Amino acid sequence: MKTFETYLTDAERNGCIDHRLRLQRGPGGEVRFDIHPVDRDGETLDLEVAGNSLAPFFNAEVAELLEIEGFVTKEDIEEIKRLIRAGLPVPAAGLSRDDVPEPEGDGDTRL
Secondary structure, eight states: OHHHEEEHHHHHHTOOOOOEEEEEEEESEEEEEEEEETTTTOOOOOEEEEEEEEEOOOOOOHHHHHHHSSOOOHHHHHHHHHHTTTOOOOOOOOOOOOGGGGOOSOOOOOO
16 A cells, blocks of 8 residues: 555655545444546545554445456455555555465454
8 A cells, every 4th residue: 555655655656746636424424435537537645543553444435336346356455455464565466365465363353
């Protein structure tokens, strides 16, 4: 998952300094937002706010759309959820269990 800083510096490198930020609320009232370049193609980043800290979150609506369009499978989505719950990095392209360590702890994989 790309950091907020990397997102901004990559966008700046591509000539984009204006961004749209859209507030969202998680199911438990969490403050979340997505950010996307204004009036141009570019990457969208989904983040959750906790005080002054930012963390990625799993956007189930986007995942469902990707699955419907055939970009990912239900298994891909479940693997992404598992990685996020475990605090492990999500590969940018292609999921391979061989490349990602198993989570430590009690094995609880609920969201």
